[in-house]
Amino acid sequence: MLLEMRHRPENNNAGNGSSPSSQNADTSFAQQSFAHPTFTDIGMKLKACNDTLGDLQQLGVSHVAALPELVLVGDQSAGKSSLMSGLARVNLPRNAGVGTRCPLHIRLIGSNNAHWSCTVSLQQDYDYQPPPGGKIKRSDVTNANPFPPWVKQSHRETKMFKTIFDPAEIEEVLRWAQVAILNHNRSHELFIPGEGAVAKEMELADAARETQAQFSPNIVALEIKGPGLPDLSFYDLPGVFLSPDQEEDEYVVKVVRNLTRDYIRREKAIIMWALPMNADPENSISLGIIREAKAADRTIGIMTKADKLAAENESQWLAMFRGEKQSVGHGFFATSRPPEESLDQAAKWEELFFTREVGSWPGDFANYANRCGVELLREYISVQLGEAFSRSLPSIKTKVYHRLRAIEQQLTGLPELPPNVEHEVKKSLYQFLGRMKTTVKDTDFSSQWNTLNDQFQACIIKMKPTCRVKDPDLQTIDLSDADTEASAVTPSKRPRPNDSTIRATPSKRQRPEAAAMTTPVKQEDFAMTGMMRASSVSSSMQHGTQSPFVRYFNLGRLAMDIKDIRSEIMRKKRPGMPRDLVPDEVREAMCLDAVKKWEGPLETYISKTAELLEKVSNQALEESLGVLRRRMIFKECQSHLRQFLDQAVASQRGRLSEMYDSETYQLYMMNEDAFTRYKAQEMDQLTRARAIHRLKAVALVKWDYQIKKPEDMSEEEKHEERKILNNQLPKIGRDPYDTEIEVAGFVRGYYMTAATRFVERVTMDVNSSLFRTIGDSGLDVFMDQKLGVFGRAGKLSPYHIIKIHYYGTCTLT
Known part of the structure; x- marks a missing residue:
């Protein structure tokens, strides 16, 4: 199609006969000239024209030469999607x-x-x-x-x-x-x-x-x-609208209008303006943009949803068909494609609708039957596009030719390649790939990742569910892991009863009705197996960094309450079951509720790991290929590195998601020794706090008695506390909530068992899978596939040598 255009010399000697050779020359010339009558039917060769136009559009040469194009615009809910499906036959x-x-x-x-x-x-x-x-x-x-x-x-x-x-x-x-x-x-x-x-x-x-x-x-x-x-190509733009769903997306309203305006202003664009017949065309936002761009002469009006036309509005739309209102250069077409119908059924229905065999298409529109239906519209726009392209082809060729000459001049001005370019590039690449293998193993990276692991571990520990051991008739004691120091018991504000009276008649003392009162009691730190270390809780402060998991620390706070535990037991218990027999589903449900809160910290952990990897990877790239920063090789390596890391992290994220799903699927443990140990530790804390709470309620322990962490107590203080508990607890009898306390201890014990396992699995899998992918040959293979620099006897292709080393700063489009 891109034939060379030449000026035809005028023959001043009209009376002279032409020699055969000159006639042949004229014939040859005529075959190359767009002005010759041979080409008058070029608009009929729609397939060739539209195919060539489509190729040029895909190449993105509109910045060089304006191309004819069909642009479908309209407001939101204008029926563009159904129209587009009909035009595309898909x-x-x-x-x-x-x-x-x-x-x-x-x-x-x-x-x-x-x-x-x-x-x-x-x-x-x-x-x-x-x-x-x-x-x-x-x-x-x-x-x-x-x-x-x-x-x-x-x-x-x-x-x-x-x-x-x-x-x-x-x-x-x-x-x-x-x-x-x-x-x-x-x-x-x-x-x-x-x-x-x-x-x-x-x-x-x-x-x-x-x-x-x-x-x-x-x-x-x-x-x-x-x-x-059909041989056709067109653009479909987002529908313009007045207001977004979210206030923060107000800018999108202007952006979409700007995009529509940008396409409509293109001088060679044929605009297909969709407007529904169940709306007032005067309110069309798209029409305002078309008029503003003075593009009405290039516009085809397409009335959609013809089956929705109200009888009282028929005259308005007839006036538009006649060109009396909202006049556009190519006139109007009408379409009707029910969105609930399949493609074939919609086409058949539309044909029957406009022939008035179904539906209620008014007879007054019979004079415009040749402009009703998607099929007739498609034929019309195909012809219009082909003719527009044939008219524009000579100017397009001229502009492309001039652009080609300008690029050739840019190329001649580039410096010659040095003889060692291949060695320089390959050396830098080998250095980069080698550095990447050692990056995930060096001290600096390991230190940063260990800090992240400690912060993740500390977060999971801090999220252990705390229990409100509140006697319904007495005060509240909150077992919280969030404090860094043991908190004093908050004194009661109610009048304190006489101690001697209460000690004299403990069994007859009725527990007073009082408002709930929260008394934080610090959980004891204890030895942890595996990766769980007591120092992990404060590891972020030791490393001088703010933990990215802080927002999750309180997710387990007051997650349990002995009253709620009792209610759940009663709800799940079968008739005739003993009071202290707890249904298994109660324990499992509470344990799974506790571990389901790990999803957020897990996502933060993998995201922060990805950020750390990206940081050290870019540093390795800079150190290895920094001298080529302005060359294409650096930009390509940077892009491919990001792509490789994205894929590796996405794969790792999927693996960790599977681990999370397995932890939240059902209660499961094989390490019963660890569970027994953790549960015993949790029960010690719960029963101690519960005992002190009960004794304070009946004034057998002073109200200002401070509950300290065991490690902060002297041996004498521990001995004295045990003596008080041993002597006073028998006086108030069995704890009516001992079953609920046991369930809370079970849940916290299981939580620690599962948390130990989960943190160990997550961090180990990241190390053995994600980091291993980088440390092995995965990145080497990926880069070779993308760059092709190590294939065929290790030779770089001339294309890559030029593009990699010297054309990084020259725009050749």
Whole structure:
């Protein structure tokens, strides 16, 4: 199609005959000239024109030469999704469609091949650069910065996403492609359904909620090939709207309008303006943008949802068909595609609707039957696009030619490659890969990671469920691990009874009704097996760092209450069971509730580990390839390194998630010795606190008696406390809540057993899996696959030598 255009010399000697040779020359010239009548039917060769146009659009050369293009715009809920599915002859997502958060480019190619295929790719013209605080305000959207936090790149990057051969897969693939394009700074391969680590581990809905960006001007592109498809390409833009769901997304309103305005202003664009017939066209936001851009002459009006037309509004829409209202250059078409129908059924229904065999299409519109239906619209826009391209082809060729000459001049100005470029590049790469192998084993990294492990461990310990040992009629004692020092018992504010009276008649003393009163009692520190060490609780302070887990410390505070434990036992107990016999499901449910709180700390742990890895990896890259920082090799290595780490961390996150799921699935323990030891320690603390609480309630222990940690007590103080408890407890009889205390001790004992196991498993798996992947040859293989620098007898290709070493600072697009 890109034939060379030449000026045809005028023949002043019209009367002279032409020689055969000159006639042949004229014939040859005519075959190369767009002005010759031979080319007058070029607009009919729609397939060739539209195929070539589609190729140019995918190459992203619009910054060199303006290309004719079809752009579908409209307000939210204008029926664009159903219209787009009809034009593309494929069931695309509707309602919460893929086009809501980024533009979509659909290219249809008719093929003689019986097989249908769809290749999805990401066309990235913008780089994601969020502000330091991450928050974007409406005022940040300006003429100079129309799509914050997206910044225009010097050239387009096209990343292949996935090719599918079953139309039923298109919705899932498109939705994941949108998630990938909204996570610009992560590898798109993580989000490929059925292949990527994130797509395997996360639900699509969760991934869509957790994207880096809320909106992107970058494009998700579809190239659909199949028999019977029209040769057509068009853009579908997100619907413009007035207000977002969340106040913090107000800026998106302006960004979407700017995007629509940007496409409409393109001088070669043919605008397809969708407006529903169940709404007032005067209220169309898109129409205002079209008029502002003075693009009405280039606009095709498409009335959607014709089956929703109210009888009282018929005259208004007839006036638009006649060009009397909201006039546009290409006039109006009407369509009706019920979203609940399948593709084939919707097409049949639409045909019957406009022939008035079904539905209630008014007879007054019969004069416009040649403009009703998606099929007729598709034929019209295909012809319009082909003709526009044929008219633009000479100027496009001229602009591309001039751009090519400018690039060639840039290339001639580049310095010659030195003779040792291959050695220099490969030496730096080998140094980088070698440094990465030792990074996860060196002292500095190990120290930082050990600090993180200690902080994670300390967090899990601090989250142990505390118990409110509150006698319903008396005060409250709160067993809390959150304090760093033993807390004094808070004196009661009620009148203190006479000690002698109470000691004289303890059995007749009725426990007074009083408000609950919380008395913190510090849990004793005790020896821990495995990784559990008493020093871990304060490890973050020892290393002089603030623990990233602080917000989780109090998740276990007051998680149990002896009254609630009793209620749960009574609710689950079968008739006739003894009072002190506790159903197994009560213990299991309470134990699992305690460990389910680990999900947040676990996510923080793997995220902080990933940050640490990224930090030391970038440092290794800088130390090894810093001299090539301005070259393409540095940027490529940085990108591939981030992609490798993303994949490795995502895989590790999946493994840790499985560990968490196994801990929260059911109560399980094999190390009964450790459980027995932990439970005994917890029971000692609970029964001691409960005993002091009961004795204070009946004034057999002074109200100002301070409960200290055992390690803070002298032997004399311990002996005196044991003496008081041994002498006074028999006077008040059996604790009515001894069963509930035992259940609380069981839960806390199991928690410590499971916590020891969980922290050990998590940290060991990260070390033996994630770090091992980096320390072994995994990164070497990955880099070789991406860069191809160590294959074929260790030779770098000339392409990589040039691109890696010298073209890093030259824009060749």
